Structures are given as C-alpha cells and as structure tokens.
Amino acid sequence: MQQQALTAMVAWMRLDTALKAFEASLKRDHKITALQLAVLHIVSERPHIPLAALRKALIAHPATLGQAIDDLRRKGLCQVRSNPEDRRARNVAITESGSELVAAVPLTGPMRLRDVEGEAERLVRLAPALGDAVELFGLAQWVGKQGR
Template sequence: MQQQALSTLVAWMRLDQSISAFHTMLKTRHGITGLQLAVLHTLAERPHMALAALRKGLNMHAATLGQSIDDLRRLELCIVRTDPRDRRARLVAITEKGLELVKAVPLAGPNRLRQIETDPARLDRLTEALNDALDVFGLVEKG
C-alpha cells in the first residue's frame, strides 16, 4: 500500500473515531444527537426561524428534521408555533433550557466553525478535501 494511502486511512480513522466519540458523549451526557445539536446551534443564532428555512440551511430531509425537532420539543429545548403571517408555516425557536444546553456542550465538530475565527483559505481547503474524500472513498452516488 502506498504510504500516502496509509496516512490518509489513519487520518480518516482518527476523524471517524473522534466524531463517534463526540456523538456518544452528546447522547450520554446531554441526551441529544449531533443533528439536534446542529439545530440548536442554528436556532441560537436566530430568535425565530421558519422550519422550511432551517431544513434548507441544514440540507436535511423534512421527515428527518421533523423527528429531531419533535424530540427537541419533548426535551423542552425548542418550541414550534404557527407563523402569524402565514398560517401554513411553522416557526421554531430555542428555549432558555436549549440555550443553556448549547453553552454546556463542548464547542467541537462542524458547529465550531461558525463560532471561531478561521482563515477562509483554510476553510476552502478543508471543504475541498472533504468533498474530495467523499469521491475518493466512493461515498458519492454516481448517476
């Protein structure tokens, strides 16, 4: 095996193990998933957000996001109400309990990128590398 391929494999395994450990910690200590944390971080930045805009911003399937929102509501971490300007639309907002949870969770993973100053060129390289990884590892459906 080429040395570069082995080094890439090791780096991928470190990333995968770190993400898994972070998600396990989120579930055991805070009772939420990584997706739910991403939702809470997004809601913490905007007081009231249309559910459709949240779905689009997180690039999530409506049913997947809906289940996460329902779980967050049951945990009293967010609320959902009808938009008074458009009765068909729903607005989602983070609760005080949700804000406290966001503050309690270590700032790690992709949500960290929105909270810290990072060199834009470095982020461009990271984006390119992650997109390239999806292709090189055969994780992108062709066709």
C-alpha cells in the same frame, strides 16, 4: 500512492473516531444527537427560523429533521409555532433550557468552524478537501441531492 492512501485512511479514521466519540458523549451526557445540537445552534442564532430554512441549512430529510425537532420540543429545548405570515409554515425557536444546553456543550464539530479565528487559509482548504473525501470514499450517492 499506497502510502498516501494509507495516510488518508488513518486521518479519516481519526476524524471518524472523534466524531463518534463526541456523538456518544452527547447522547450519554445530554440525551441529544449531533443533528439536534446543530438545530439548537442554528435556532439560537436565528430566532424563529422557518422550518424549511432549517431543513435547507442542515441538508436533512424532512422526516429525520421533523423527528429531531419533535424530540427537542418534548424535552423543552425548542418551541415550534405557526408562522404568523404563513399559517402553513412553522417556525422553530430555542427555549431557555435549550440555550443552557448549548452553553454547556463544548463547541465542537462543524458548528465550531464559524468561531475559528485566524484560520482563513485552512478553512478555504477544508471545504474542497471534505468534498474530495466524499467523492474518493465513494459516498456521494448517500449525500442526497442538496449536498451535491
């Protein structure tokens, strides 16, 4: 059991180190966060997505997502407009600069999974393995209600 635990710890540290290095390069090279990159990817695929749908897709706290989108808007990477069908709702759209940034950043992390071909079996195993990781590492209480 100890060897399996050590092997799992090393694998987690490898993943954690790679994610942190990627996030640091995003901040250094493109001045955005991983959450902001995820927003841009989703908005590039779903033009004029309602903010509520974006929040649900990303399992993000409203204030956290709001700050991320406000920063993207200030940088000219996305636009936020009132929804013509429901004036209380807001839609998010990517700008040309946002599309250029998405094209410039290597497709890395969870957003890459949708473009992975020929790996169906590995993807089927990945979701429960990541769920197990959250539980086994004692992190479930920090996931939030939507991620459970």
